[in-house]
Amino acid sequence: MGDENENKPIARKVSNGDDNNAKDIINNNAGDGQEVTLKAKMTLVNGITVIVGSIIGSGIFVSPTGVLKYTGSVNMALVVWVISGLFSMVGAYCYSELGTMIKKSGADYAYIMTTFGPFMAFLRLWVECMIVRPCSQAIVALTFSVYVLKPIFPECDPPESVSRMLAMCCILLLTFVNCYSVKMATRVQDYFTYAKLLALFIIIAFGMYLLALGNVQYFTFDDTKTEVTSLALSFYSGLFAYNGWNYLNFIIEELKDPVKNLPRAIAISCTLVTVVYVFTNVSFYTILSPSEVLGSEAVAVTFADKAFGMFAWTIPLFVAMSTFGAVNGILLTSSRLFYAGAVEGQMPEILTMIQVQKFTPTPAVLAISLLSMMYLFVRDIYALINYVGFATWLSIGVSVLCLPVLRYTQPDLVRPIRVNLFWPILYLLATVFVTVVPMYASPYETGYGCLMILTSVPVYFIFIAWKNKPKGFQKAMGSITQKLQKLLMVVRGKTSQ
Template structure:
């Protein structure tokens, strides 16, 4: 508890190793096992797909420099929410938290949990697809378990993250090693004329970047727990600048391994490129790959839980700068990655996203700005805090 402001602050229990594991463990989910075929489908050639993977990692690394400055200047948890709040005020910060808490985080957790459940249930049904009810119940159980773990103990959640991060790194090293062996055996035909058939349309390139960037998603999650990092001015930049080059190199080597084992046509039609790779290269040991997907996705969901709750926490606590060239560059890149797929492939879903943002603005105006129904949630909030033993975000120190 901060005795000067009366606001609750979180304990600093995340060291450098845990910080690196949090970033790497959240980034490496199911994406690297599934996205490569889509990146290749959109750009049309092995060489172009490898450029997309490299450029995606480079963009995230450049963005990390901005987040290092933000995280060491604004030493509060909450990630994008608190940065927007401190620089632009309540309304854009509320829309950020509204989108994150009610749409982006839940949808991401649900999608990853369904992928996890699909791979958990698959071995019990042989060649058949697992029933939808089994997959959904397994996904719900994983969400419940991880929600309880993250609600009970920060140290337990970080230890689980560390264990699963090392497990998923081991599985990627297996794929990388297999690719190196194949290349030494002469499987290099897919790297000859590597750019033949490249598709250069803006919409296709934009969609390829979205697939690649999705696999890197989570690189910024450490900034959601800034208040819990020991010596954040030192460990935050170190963790980001260790994690991002490591993951970029791993992703590039994994894609090279995929291309050493399969033709572009096989990758595009595989449906699950890592599983296809495992069956071709590992033979009867191919079951290691589905297990790796389960471990990766479980760790990624845990990391999302661990960091996602901090946005809600900081937004509740608050009641809801960086210099020149890097932010400008990132703004241009971000706008381009958003606009290019809309121009190249307009869809009705984009309208739904815009309407959801408008609904958040309406909620803000009615409940926060004009304070309609003020005090309506006070009693339910106090009741839930007492029932769940949740500390209030502010305390009366008088």
């Protein structure tokens, strides 16, 4: 795919009519001998910052209270943080085989498509693209705006309308960056990842100093909760903080030497984040009591107020920088999920298009951005995330299930990395525990989440399974696609399929 003859029909579509500018750009691009495709420009360091920057958002700074709430004691909370990190490492290890075996953008969507077919893949695609990713991006952007505005409104929360407008500006700015250049987007990810790590290292360094002075009074197993449901919910909170370890797999087509760099980036990133998370929590408890942590809306800010005095203002600044980088990471990876779904024919054709000068998936970037900005005006946006939160881990579990299934159904696939089957089986057993038990403990949220997933079924059968649609509908969609191609200067380029 992607040779000159094959691209001609798409180029003729774009230049159809009087748009000579579009025609000139595409002809010049063809004359340069460049394929219109996503370019592999990301290095190992870029890969590490994508994962670390996507995992570390606002959670570790703002609210590590969920784990403590369900464990009851500081020491047990630290145990959960360690096990959650190890659990994420096991999942990431399984993904390293899947990612180097199925080298397509889209990560778990691509793996489920290859293993279980289009219907199961679309269930994952629908929930992730239409709810989880845009909601997550909107929430992180809102967190960014709140912390940027904190110095202006030190005694109260900033006006909701102002927060939402600033969040929209954040999304729009990063949309421009991601449409303009993949290299620029990865640089933003690099720099803001370094900033958030610097903030956490400052907290850790001060915490270790206090620990050396003997501030260990809160490190006990007193009041530890032993109920199975509480334990499961504590892991649910811990794993949520590690969410994002699989994000590099979504953009694997743009990673240089993925067979070598994907497993290295995953291993380095997951180890680094686990160590940072655990030691950051240790630092919090050297100066904050369990009741103070549970009563704080932003634990890192409360820590800074007690530890840094007049310099406490720096932590909200770092939280804002952290969330800004997290919005960029979600945008960078989510757009590739839209792109991957369109390549498989499960999203509108325009989302398969690549900008002919910048080689960025501009329509896909714009799609996730527009959806995110729409969710900024939904009052119960946090409830939506809670409703489908379990679906995220369920779908990752299904993706890991692809590994042993493909060993049986497609044993001849080239596997540069071959994971011992003990690890995916262990991960699947743990996934059952952290999804089924919360379903029992929170049936209301789970029920709404299941209903949201089921909304994908009629969409699938009407828009995807039904092939012989009316000619008028097909003509209208084709016309819209051509107009958008001319407007955005995009064509369908070469893919890995």
